[in-house]
Amino acid sequence: MRKASVTxxxxxxxxxxxxxxxxxxxxxSSEISEDTKKKVLDLAESxxxxxxxxxxxxxxxxxxTIGVIVPEIANRFYSSAIGGVEDIAYSRGYHTMIxxxxxxxxxxLSACRHISLRRVDGLVVAISAHSENxxxxxxxxxxxxxxxxxxxxxxxxxxxxxxxDDYKGAFEATExxxxxxxxxxxxxxxxxxxxxxxxxxxxxxxxxxxxxxxxRDEWVLHSPIxxxxxxxxxxxxxxxxxxxxxxxxxxxxxxxxxxxALRQLGYKMPEEIxxxxxxxxxxxxxxxxxxxxxxxxxxEMGQQATSLLLDLIESKNTxxxxxxxxxxSNLVIQKSSLKATVPVN
Amino acid sequence: MRKASVTxxxxxxxxxxxxxxxxxxxxxSSEISEDTKKKVLDLAESxxxxxxxxxxxxxxxxxxTIGVIVPEIANRFYSSAIGGVEDIAYSRGYHTMIxxxxxxxxxxLSACRHISLRRVDGLVVAISAHSENxxxxxxxxxxxxxxxxxxxxxxxxxxxxxxxDDYKGAFEATExxxxxxxxxxxxxxxxxxxxxxxxxxxxxxxxxxxxxxxxRDEWVLHSPIxxxxxxxxxxxxxxxxxxxxxxxxxxxxxxxxxxxALRQLGYKMPEEIxxxxxxxxxxxxxxxxxxxxxxxxxxEMGQQATSLLLDLIESKNTxxxxxxxxxxSNLVIQKSSLKATVPVN
DNA sequence: CTGAAAGCGCTTACAG
DNA sequence: CTGAAAGCGCTTACAG
Numbered sequence: 001m002r003k004a005s006v007t008x009x010x011x012x013x014x015x016x017x018x019x020x021x022x023x024x025x026x027x028x029s030s031e032i033s034e035d036t037k038k039k040v041l042d043l044a045e046s047x048x049x050x051x052x053x054x055x056x057x058x059x060x061x062x063x064x065t066i067g068v069i070v071p072e073i074a075n076r077f078y079s080s081a082i083g084g085v086e087d088i089a090y091s092r093g094y095h096t097m098i099x100x101x102x103x104x105x106x107x108x109l110s111a112c113r114h115i116s117l118r119r120v121d122g123l124v125v126a127i128s129a130h131s132e133n134x135x136x137x138x139x140x141x142x143x144x145x146x147x148x149x150x151x152x153x154x155x156x157x158x159x160x161x162x163x164x165d166d167y168k169g170a171f172e173a174t175e176x177x178x179x180x181x182x183x184x185x186x187x188x189x190x191x192x193x194x195x196x197x198x199x200x201x202x203x204x205x206x207x208x209x210x211x212x213x214x215x216r217d218e219w220v221l222h223s224p225i226x227x228x229x230x231x232x233x234x235x236x237x238x239x240x241x242x243x244x245x246x247x248x249x250x251x252x253x254x255x256x257x258x259x260x261a262l263r264q265l266g267y268k269m270p271e272e273i274x275x276x277x278x279x280x281x282x283x284x285x286x287x288x289x290x291x292x293x294x295x296x297x298x299x300e301m302g303q304q305a306t307s308l309l310l311d312l313i314e315s316k317n318t319x320x321x322x323x324x325x326x327x328x329s330n331l332v333i334q335k336s337s338l339k340a341t342v343p344v345n
Numbered sequence: 346m347r348k349a350s351v352t353x354x355x356x357x358x359x360x361x362x363x364x365x366x367x368x369x370x371x372x373x374s375s376e377i378s379e380d381t382k383k384k385v386l387d388l389a390e391s392x393x394x395x396x397x398x399x400x401x402x403x404x405x406x407x408x409x410t411i412g413v414i415v416p417e418i419a420n421r422f423y424s425s426a427i428g429g430v431e432d433i434a435y436s437r438g439y440h441t442m443i444x445x446x447x448x449x450x451x452x453x454l455s456a457c458r459h460i461s462l463r464r465v466d467g468l469v470v471a472i473s474a475h476s477e478n479x480x481x482x483x484x485x486x487x488x489x490x491x492x493x494x495x496x497x498x499x500x501x502x503x504x505x506x507x508x509x510d511d512y513k514g515a516f517e518a519t520e521x522x523x524x525x526x527x528x529x530x531x532x533x534x535x536x537x538x539x540x541x542x543x544x545x546x547x548x549x550x551x552x553x554x555x556x557x558x559x560x561r562d563e564w565v566l567h568s569p570i571x572x573x574x575x576x577x578x579x580x581x582x583x584x585x586x587x588x589x590x591x592x593x594x595x596x597x598x599x600x601x602x603x604x605x606a607l608r609q610l611g612y613k614m615p616e617e618i619x620x621x622x623x624x625x626x627x628x629x630x631x632x633x634x635x636x637x638x639x640x641x642x643x644x645e646m647g648q649q650a651t652s653l654l655l656d657l658i659e660s661k662n663t664x665x666x667x668x669x670x671x672x673x674s675n676l677v678i679q680k681s682s683l684k685a686t687v688p689v690n
Numbered sequence: 691c692t693g694a695a696a697g698c699g700c701t702t703a704c705a706g
Numbered sequence: 707c708t709g710a711a712a713g714c715g716c717t718t719a720c721a722g
Binding site: 705 | 707708709710711712713714715716717718719720721722
C-alpha cells in the first residue's frame, strides 16, 4: 500500500491552526504573521512536506508539464532536440513528457489525446510523416493548449515554428558537389508531404539551375528515414543506364544506407561517386570514407521551440502574430565528396 | 484560457439527476436501471465526455503511468528497451514517462522526486553509473512505488531484475577471439561499479583462464560509454610496448571508438588486430570492416521488466520472492574478428 | 492576522 | 434504484 505523504491538513492539526493559514504561510502570503510563518515553515521542513502537484493540477487546470512528440527518439537529431527541450523546460520549472509517433498518425492522435486529458500545458512537435490532417493540433489549441512546431512544420497550423534553412542547406550541398566536378547528381529525399523534404528538393533544384544542369525526375527518389530506404533507393539509382556520379541524401539514416549500398556494390567514394548527406556528424565521421554532412543545430532548435512555447503558456493573451525562426545549417566537408584532393593516407 | 471540458456535474445538470447516479451509470454499476444508464451513456458520448484523470489520481493516489529512467535515450540499446516498455505498458493501459539520468546521480534523484511527487505508479530503471547509493529507490519502494531493474542491476535492491547474461556473452566473445588465434586480448570495459561491466570482465577472465592465457591488468581498461572513451583507451592500449592483437569492447559506443582509433592509427582489422564488441548490429554492420558483436535483446528486456513491474503494481501484496531473469545474448561474427577466412573481395 | 466555507472532478459508503 | 454527504489535497474569496 502507498504510504500517505504529509499534507497541509496534517501540519494544521499538529500546529492547531487552520488549513488556510498553513497554506498561506507556505506560500509566504503577506497577511500572515512572521511568527506563524516560521512555525509552519519549520514544521513543514522537518516533515519534508511537499505540495501535492496533483491537487494543484486539479485546482489550476495546469500541470507544469509540457509534451514533446517526435517521430523517433532513437534518431540522433530528435534525441538532441529533446535534450534542448529538457534544458529550457527544466530551467523554467517545467517537466517534459516524451512521446514517439513512429511516423504514424494514429500514435500522434493518441499522444494528443493523452496530452489533452492529462492537462499537459503545451506541446512541442515535429509532425509525423503521415499526418496530412492536423486537426488534432488545432483542437489542442482550441482547448487552450499551445502548440509549437519544430523541424517538420506546416502552413496549415498558425503558431510559432522553428526550423532549419533546409533550402539553403540543400543548395550548398548540391553546389559543393557541382564545384567538385559532379554532373549527374541524384537526391534521395525524405518522405513526401514533409516540409523538410520539399524544401531540400527545392534547394537542390535551384543549385542545379544556377549551373545549368538539367533536373531529372528519375534522379530524385523519396524514402522513409531509414537505412533500408537509403540502401534500396541507391540500388535503384545505380541500376540506371545513365547512373549518377553523386548522391545527396536527405537524412543521416538514409545516407548511412547510401554509403552501405555503394560499398556493397563495389564503388569507390569519392572517386567513382561522391556522397553528401544531412547527417549526424559523430556518426558520419566513423564511416570509411567519412561522409560530408549538412549538420543541423538540433539542441538549439529544441531550446528555441521550448522557450517560444513557454512564453505562449505563460502569457494570458494570444500573441499578435506568430514567429517562424529559421536557423542556419552548417556544411562540413569530409572525404566522401572531396574529389579534387590528394588521397588521405 | 483553457476551455472547460465536460464534467459529470454538467451531465447531471442536463439530465436532472444526481452526480452520483451519473458516476455509477458511467462505470456500468449494477445498481443503476438500464434506462438511466442508457440516457447517461448516450449524452456522455454525444458530449465527448472523458473522465478527468487528474481527479481520479487525487482520489486513488494512482496515475496509470509508469516511469522509466535510462542513462541516455540517444543510445540505441536504451531506446529499443524503451520501445519494449511502451509496448507492454500501452497494451495494459498505462502511459510511460521517460527520464534520462545522463549517468548523473543528481538527475536520477530529481527523476525519483518527480516520480514520487507525481504519484507515478512504478518505475523501470537502468541505474546510472554514478549511483553507488541507491537509497532513493528504496525510498520509492517504502512509499509503495515498486521499482524493477533492468540491464544495470544491483544486489543492494530487493526487487525483480531483468538482465542479459553478460558473463556468458563476454566469455563467448573472448573464446571466439582465442579460437581465431588471438593471444593478447585486451578488454575495454564500461564504467566501474556497474554490474554489467563487472560481469563482462569476469566472463572475459574466465575464458582466458580456460585456455591458460594469463590475465593482465594493463589490458583491461574502464571507460565511459562514449566513442571518445573507446578511442582514448585504444590509443593507450596500442601504445603499450607489448600491444594486444585483439580488443573486446563492452558497448557499441566504446567499440565505435575502438574501430575509429584503429583506423586512425593505420591498423588493419582483423589481420593485425581483431575487434569484437557488445554492439548494436545495424550500426556495426555499416563500418568497414563490419564489427563482430554480442547483441542483446533490448526490446524484450524492456517488455519483461515492464510486465514484472505491472504485476507488482496490480497485486495488493508484496510477492513472496523476487525474480531475476537472465536473457541470453547472441554472438554475431563479422569480418572484424575473422582472422582465418579468405579475405572478402 | 486567522478561520470556515466552497470548490476543482471524481467516487463511494451510507441512507432511504 | 437514486441521492446527499464526505473526502482526495489544495487555494482563495469572504468574514471577522
